[in-house]
Amino acid sequence: MHMADALLSPAVGGTMWAVTAGVAAYSIKKVQNELDEQKIPLMGVLGAFVFAAQMINFTIPGTGSSGHLGGGTLLAILLGPYAGFLTLASVLVIQALFFADGGLLALGCNIFNLGFYTCFIAYPLIYKLLVHKGYSTGRIFAGSLLAAIIGLQLGAFSVVLQTLFSGITELPFRTFVMLMQPIHLAIGVVEGLITAAVVVFIWKARPEIIEKAASGQTIGSSDIKKVLAGFAVIAIITGGVFSWFASANPDGLEWSMFNTSGKEELEMPGGIHQTLASIQEKIAILPDYSFKSSEQEVDGDAPETEGWPAVNAGTSVSGLAGGAMTLLLAAITGLIIRSIKKREKARAV
Amino acid sequence: MSHHIIQADNLKYKYPDGRQALNGVTFRITHGESVGIVGANGAGKSTLLMHLAGVLFPDEGEIRIGEVPLTRKTLPLIRQRVGMVFQDPDDQLFMTTVYDDVAFGPRNYKLPEEEVEKRVISSLDTVGILHLKDRPPYKLSGGEKRAAAIATVLAMNPDILVMDEPTSSLDPKSRRRLITLLQGFTHTKIIATHDLDMVFELCERTIVLKDGRVITDGPTEKILCDAELMEECGLELPLGLLGCPVCNAKKTI
Amino acid sequence: MSNPVESLYNIRLLDELAEKKSIIHNVHPLMKVLTTGAYLLVTVSFNKYQLSNMLPLVFYPVIVMSLADIPAIPIFKRVLPALPLITGIGLFNLLYDKSPVLVLPWITIPGGWVSFLSILIKGFLTILAALILIATTGMTKIALALRIMRIPGVFIIQLLLTYRYIAVLLEEAGRIVRAYSLRSAGEKGIKFRDWGPLTGHLLIRSIERAQRVYRSMCCRGFAGEYHTGREKGINTGDILYFAGWSISFLIIRYFNIPAMIGWLMMGVRR
Structure with a gap:
């Protein structure tokens, strides 16, 4: 093969x-x-x-x-x-x-x-x-x-x-x-x-x-x-x-915000963090939704034996949502470029 | 312009498998002549052409191009003068674009790139396919491939064109275009072919080969009209000389 | 890709795409090769659980394909045949890796699933990147890039010759197989008895062709060396193309963008 x-x-x-x-x-x-x-x-x-x-x-x-x-x-x-x-x-x-x-x-x-x-x-x-x-x-x-x-x-x-x-x-x-x-x-x-x-x-x-x-x-x-x-x-x-x-x-090799405990991803430079935080407050779909119960449950089930997998329902869900959003944005970008090109071509003809 | 004379003296060549392909071929072709080489399959046409281009060397005998005897030493010089167009253009177009293919020869002679470009453009223009220069060869039609193959040779600025079956597998229109193109060339032309009608139009002189020997060598009109001779050599009269199949009226020359 | 004629169409399609004109097609081939290399390295450097981190990598194929006018469906179709194998290996992760990785309020997803998906996505993206490279560059220009990278001429000319004669030999192979199947009532492939002769004939014809090609090369002054023309210069735009993408890839590699977006969308308070 x-x-x-x-x-x-x-x-x-x-x-x-x-x-x-x-x-x-x-x-x-x-x-x-x-x-x-x-x-x-x-x-x-x-x-x-x-x-x-x-x-x-x-x-x-x-x-x-x-x-x-x-x-x-x-x-x-x-x-x-x-x-x-x-x-x-x-x-x-x-x-x-x-x-x-x-x-x-x-x-x-x-x-x-x-x-x-x-x-x-x-x-x-x-x-x-x-x-x-x-x-x-x-x-x-x-x-x-x-x-x-x-x-x-x-x-x-x-x-x-x-x-x-x-x-x-x-x-x-x-x-x-x-x-x-x-x-x-x-x-x-x-x-x-x-x-x-x-x-x-x-x-x-x-x-x-x-x-x-x-x-x-x-x-x-x-x-x-x-x-x-x-x-x-x-x-x-x-x-x-x-x-x-x-x-x-x-x-x-190991670097990942997604799979580390979720602290790092918040440790952004203060200015950016605050700006983002304020934006977030305005646009967040489910503000302050943090799945506390499941988080604890999992922490008990899977102790961080290898420092990994460190799991957290909150990051999981936001990771998923963010991932979906990323793909959507990529698709939109592609569509926009293509439609601009099409319009240019039409104009050229 | 004596250096365009091609002289073959008693050429003999035996293939490694023992087949005697050339058995004493002698002729002399002078500047500007167009010569058709005809004969049945296996008569030795292609082998003879390979000798003229210095691809094969005779076991006996000698070839002179102008004053220069064709030897391994003089090969680079000879190959610049003698341009060989192979039967299958796919063998000749081995690069990935038409441009690179035509440029292959001039680049091997280490010409400056400006000169290479000039030659490529003018050769492609001559054969009428300049617009195809960036195409990969496999996307060309049969006629375009043939034209490109000829352009690869023209880019070397040869004095003598040697062609093996230039009209094979061409449709009638492409064939006509090719013949017109060749008529416009002032090069000395040596064309091995089964297309006797093309010989009739293009070559004032014909050499008939049979079993590695020259059977006759003379004016095309005389040779191609000789029904008996044609029959003996595994050929037949050119279609153009045959009677019309419908009204049966004989043509005259 | 197990049919001579189909493979020929595949090559032709990619060649035709490479002949188009666009901003991407105009970028210097070397920079496109390097960009592709950077993309591949970054893509495979994500570890197997970093499923969401790597998602922004899809921006590269999306943007390049849109700018270069490369149709998505025929290209995706060409990615698919390569996936079963990756899927096969990846499936074992489902069996062996059951540690919970992704915890949703209603379901806990084991690591095997995440790593399986990440292998699939990596497979898709890496294959896509290779196809995009060839579809926006073409073999001739790739050879040019290799030459600038100081790959010896012997290898380059032999690569180009192989590429050139694939079209010729695929046609020949196609004809042979067609002629064979016309005379073998209803057989799907080639019978054992005929393996040697059938392939052997094609091989002998190939060897003879190689000899004729060699002759025609000699007639045009070939002496073992391959000379190319002037190499197209690399301009600032080309370098910016490479630099821009590389920086983007690094940003994607070191910042979990989807997590940030997700965090923006719903907020995670700890």
Whole structure:
């Protein structure tokens, strides 16, 4: 699955952006060093191919459902890990922009989850290992299938970690893993079978494509180590910076008037406060309505164990009313702008 | 203006799969000529054009553009002189706007941006699609795409235009517009095509290819009217020369 | 988005919107990218219970879409397919988080509901922000912004090429699938036996196309580098656009505006 912006915290999203940018920068350097300019249009067109092929529904035998091609493994096999990673990245950029797949903040996560494991782990350690003895239909099939499955498993696990670190979901780690891995095993098998079927077809029809892609790209263990080490360094640094930032500025993460005891929101500078108070007296719909009973009741029910949730019926209701008012104001603003524009247009005509 | 002469000497080319696409092609085209290259599918037309634009290099033989032999070293120079229009405009329009596409060539030659702009505008104006300059190529019609593809080549200021099937998949009106456009060009033109009627209108000279060889090379009128020769080469007489299917009256030239 | 033809229309719609002319369209692409980034960061930085705090964030899409003449309904339609997944993950919060957070005189709402709603709203707003960016900017100008951000040309040209050929390949894929379904009586998708050949043919055609594209690039002097034209300058207005929004986002982030409004409306005395 694609990671979504809404499930991310800024720290996790930012860290993954930095890590992905690091891997991409290293890949760009590698691709440029190869000086095979013919590869540039090939990357572009194959990116478009993956995009288009993912729109084709493949019927899964024995079930009513359908599966899709997964891109990472196939691109790594056709283009090598570095160019494959970059191509997948551009596909994901376009999907995030045009198809709301994931989102822009989650883009770092998604490129990493779908590109890094397939291109830099599954491809060299599984596919290459299986076919390096020599190409045969069986080895190519098994290699692509396994690489796709394992790449996706790692990616899915990564999604679990990113979501949990972000602290948005209440799902316990174990439940989440038990949920994600089997689902993605099923998806991975289908994606792997499609990938394997395509790679074998190409191998039979145009063997030079498969061989050429693999021969130009020797990704030695030292390269993998370099990539992994670089990745670790970037992750630690950015993760550290973000968490330092977060701890030095605890308000940044926890700050909320809505959920704190309600005192802060009244601690506004005196002048403003008084002005507001006098305005309020005039316009308040339900002045001095404070739900004292329920407030006490709740205070008894849910003692402020973690300093949160500190609940107060008064703030709750006014929060709700204020929220509704905000949305209403936004809608009115939109309508006003649109009607002004319409009038301008009419005048122009 | 001797530097517009194109000389091909005994070109031979074999594809990696072993197919002998060119088997000793020789010709000489002088400045300002319009030459049609015709022949059945697989006769070697496209391969020949690829050689003229320096996309493929012959296994044997030599091409000279003007005084310059076409080698990897002279390639940048040759490519500025020889503009190649590909059969599928989608292959040629690879940028996201028409403007950027036409500007791609001049920018690669590191021209100053003012000059680039001037060339883009004038090329688009020449082919009559200046109003489409900010459009993405996929939104153009077949005829507009073709015009844009030609503009990308014109922006390089070539002396020689090499075109592969310029009228394929065009509706009759777009085809007519294209032919009129090409008639206005003073460039040396080499056009590979199955559209024999266009050759008849546009090219005073025709080269017939078959199995990678030049079968005949001469004035268009003579060659395209030779029913026997046309039949032998997998072609037929241009429609314009056939009798009217309704009244059966033979046309004369 | 699982139909080649539909996706093509989706791209076309967004491209067409990006070609419109408006104040928003005129803003320098880099500033729009940065503004979107700031918006996303602020949006996701709200914690999961800050439901009402984040509501003023809707002003951004409302104002930008109105100024840029972007129709709401087709854009909302494109946000919806992305929501089920977020909903799926969010639903678990209902199960696991039962601590009371919102207390109304007649009902006590557990934290799970609040966090679930806040995830949904975040999802909606973040996706909307991405669509607004592309619908007011277009891919070509986004590439320009990336270039100013010093992203290497290799990546940019390959991004643009991918984008350019998506339209071509979607059409090709659509034709192949149509031809297949015409000859496979009533099948919904593609049979297992045909997976390899069908996708493989499309792939080989793509590779051949890439080769032709490469040739046509070479014929116009391509030597591995991508040169763009003059970059459009950033003027004060562009910077003000970014600065104005960023400040607004920060105000929304650090002041609970709905609570203030609510307090104004009904007053809470402690």
